[in-house]
Amino acid sequence: MSDVPExxxxxxxxxxxxxxxxxxxxxVDERLTREPGLREALVALRNQRAIRAAAxxxxxxxxxxxxxxxxVMRRAVARHEGMxxxxxxxxxxxxxxxxxxxxxxxxxxxxxxxPPARVAGPLPSRVRHSVPPxxxxxxxxxxxxDEAGQVIAVQPFTKLEEARRFADDLExxxxxxxxxxxxxxxxxxxxx
Amino acid sequence: xxxxxxxxxxxxxxxxxxxxxxxxxxxxxxxxxxTTRPLLEELNRQTRELYRQVQGGVFRVQLPPPRWASGYAMxxxxxxxxKLDPEVRRKLIEEERLPPAPGTGAATQPAVSxxxxxxxxxxxxxxxxxxxxxxxxxxxxxxxxxxxxxxxDPSFSPNTIGLLMDxxxxxxxxxxxxxxxVGEQLxxxxxxxxxxxxxxxxxSDRQTGLTLxxxxxSAGKPVRLxxxxxxxxxxxxxxxxxxxxxxxxxxxxGGGESGVIVATDGQVAGVARYGQFxxxxxxxxxxxxxxxYGAVRxxxxxxxxxxxxxxxxxxxxxxxxxxxTAMRIxxxxxDSAADKAGLKPGDLLLAVAGDAVTDIPSFAxxxxxxxxxxxLQVLRGEQVLAVEVDLRQQK
Numbered sequence: 001m002s003d004v005p006e007x008x009x010x011x012x013x014x015x016x017x018x019x020x021x022x023x024x025x026x027x028v029d030e031r032l033t034r035e036p037g038l039r040e041a042l043v044a045l046r047n048q049r050a051i052r053a054a055a056x057x058x059x060x061x062x063x064x065x066x067x068x069x070x071x072v073m074r075r076a077v078a079r080h081e082g083m084x085x086x087x088x089x090x091x092x093x094x095x096x097x098x099x100x101x102x103x104x105x106x107x108x109x110x111x112x113x114x115p116p117a118r119v120a121g122p123l124p125s126r127v128r129h130s131v132p133p134x135x136x137x138x139x140x141x142x143x144x145x146d147e148a149g150q151v152i153a154v155q156p157f158t159k160l161e162e163a164r165r166f167a168d169d170l171e172x173x174x175x176x177x178x179x180x181x182x183x184x185x186x187x188x189x190x191x192x
Numbered sequence: 193x194x195x196x197x198x199x200x201x202x203x204x205x206x207x208x209x210x211x212x213x214x215x216x217x218x219x220x221x222x223x224x225x226x227t228t229r230p231l232l233e234e235l236n237r238q239t240r241e242l243y244r245q246v247q248g249g250v251f252r253v254q255l256p257p258p259r260w261a262s263g264y265a266m267x268x269x270x271x272x273x274x275k276l277d278p279e280v281r282r283k284l285i286e287e288e289r290l291p292p293a294p295g296t297g298a299a300t301q302p303a304v305s306x307x308x309x310x311x312x313x314x315x316x317x318x319x320x321x322x323x324x325x326x327x328x329x330x331x332x333x334x335x336x337x338x339x340x341x342x343x344x345d346p347s348f349s350p351n352t353i354g355l356l357m358d359x360x361x362x363x364x365x366x367x368x369x370x371x372x373x374v375g376e377q378l379x380x381x382x383x384x385x386x387x388x389x390x391x392x393x394x395x396s397d398r399q400t401g402l403t404l405x406x407x408x409x410s411a412g413k414p415v416r417l418x419x420x421x422x423x424x425x426x427x428x429x430x431x432x433x434x435x436x437x438x439x440x441x442x443x444x445x446g447g448g449e450s451g452v453i454v455a456t457d458g459q460v461a462g463v464a465r466y467g468q469f470x471x472x473x474x475x476x477x478x479x480x481x482x483x484x485y486g487a488v489r490x491x492x493x494x495x496x497x498x499x500x501x502x503x504x505x506x507x508x509x510x511x512x513x514x515x516x517t518a519m520r521i522x523x524x525x526x527d528s529a530a531d532k533a534g535l536k537p538g539d540l541l542l543a544v545a546g547d548a549v550t551d552i553p554s555f556a557x558x559x560x561x562x563x564x565x566x567x568l569q570v571l572r573g574e575q576v577l578a579v580e581v582d583l584r585q586q587k
Contacts, residue, residue: 144280146287153280172268177287180261186465187368187552189498189522190399192490192559 004041012042131163142167239440245458247384249415252350252436254380258369353436356414357479361407364479366463368401379405395482399556404482417472418459429454474557490560491583494528495521499552517550518542533581543569
């Protein structure tokens with residue numbers, strides 16, 4: 001049996017299952033007459049099937065009919081499918097729980113973590129200096145504000161680009177003032 | 193044999209049951225009352241004693257705003273000097289409390305660009321402080337605060353502290369303010385008992401960030417200055433320059449501390465500024481020069497030096513540097529002492545005359561202490577070189 005090629009084995013299986021067309025059956029019959037190896041393989045396959053059928057019969061003596069066997073098979077398949085559904089649900093639940101745990105863990109770490117002390121750079125701007133639209137005379141007025149945000153002086157510009165540049169510089173000035181007031185200045189570069 | 197075994201098992205079961213009952217009944221036991229912590233109480237007592245010992249030589253000082261700080265803040269507006277509206281200019285000057293520029297005569301028309309110019313070549317960074325005002329008052333244990341007695345006075349708003357150096361009334365302030373910013377005005381100070389004393393400006397040094405004042409009358413007990421820096425991990429009392437309050441803590445020798453550092457023997461170890469450290473002996477040296485000359489007469493090397501901070505990307509490019517403190521030479525002036533000695537831009541300065549230089553203030557003090565041929569240790573590429581430079585003190 002083992003020295004018969006695999007496609008011939010499949011062909012013999014189909015032959016025994018009556019799964020071949022009439023012309024294919026005729027071809028197999030012709031080969032069986034010509035090829036003793038194939039003939040031996042067919043005999044061996046028949047014997048195996050008989051042994052399996054006998055064993056099956058001994059295990060399920062009460063299942064004498066084909067319908068009963070189908071029912072058993074369907075029950076087994078249903079059991080198997082049920083188990084698969086349970087396992088799939090459990091895996092999905094575990095994945096969701098892991099996601100929730102990761103999210104919560106990340107949230108806790110994020111809350112507990114404090115950013116390192118900033119070494120340099122501007123502090124977050126408290127007062128934004130925006131450039132308002134021009135007045136009737138086409139003048140852009142950038143406001144200088146005090147600590148409370150009250151306008152204490154106004155710088156006029158005729159060009160929008162210039163007004164924007166001044167507003168940016170004013171913001172940098174405000175940030176540096178806050179740095180000096182709230183921080184500890186250190187000399188890090190000098191001529192010697 | 194079997195009886196003895198069953199008796200042992202029975203005893204074990206009873207013992208286990210009894211232990212479980214005792215464990216369950218533990219919370220029901222009566223409160224034993226407040227526990228004593230003799231070691232912490234002793235630490236508390238000694239902390240207060242240490243603070244009392246040093247506070248006799250500590251003053252709260254109201255320094256005028258330094259010009260360099262105004263200059264640092266105003267620098268972004270420098271280019272608008274001539275284009276500024278007079279009212280905007282006046283308000284900016286009011287906000288910065290800048291004196292009128294020389295020759296203008298009035299506070300309304302000074303040239304902003306004159307008033308805000310930064311000290312030449314000096315670069316500052318600002319390290320943000322924790323807001324001490326928001327912190328709750330705590331017991332003076334580790335991490336707690338001890339505060340100088342100060343009577344509330346709306347006309348007196350101290351912004352730093354000073355250390356009494358001698359019986360002549362010389363007070364060293366760990367902050368830099370220019371002579372022009374103080375002028376002839378008196379600087380107001382308060383002793384630890386709240387008594388008010390006026391002082392005059394003697395001199396200041398930008399590179400070490402120190403200012404020397406002289407009190408009109410001598411009061412208090414001079415502090416003692418230590419020679420070296422504290423060992424990492426030792427207990428120190430850190431006096432906040434903001435309000436003179438003291439905190440007992442562990443000296444990490446890193447970037448976390450800022451203030452006047454007092455060792456457990458009561459000596460002032462030095463001044464820490466978030467990674468920079470000026471030892472007590474260096475403070476004494478600078479104070480002596482300020483007393484004598486009104487300025488520090490340090491030799492001129494002819495280099496622009498930048499501190500390599502712990503987060504400097506250069507440390508990744510230069511593995512030999514590791515965690516070692518160093519300073520980078522960014523520029524060498526032609527025909528200067530540094531140029532003649534062969535120093536080059538990119539060299540990393542490691543030590544002066546065998547003493548490791550850790551930051552700009554300690555380097556400034558090391559240079560101030562020496563004259564004549566001096567050996568500098570330099571890291572160039574992958575080679576550590578010894579370079580001899582001739583330091584000539586300024587007259």
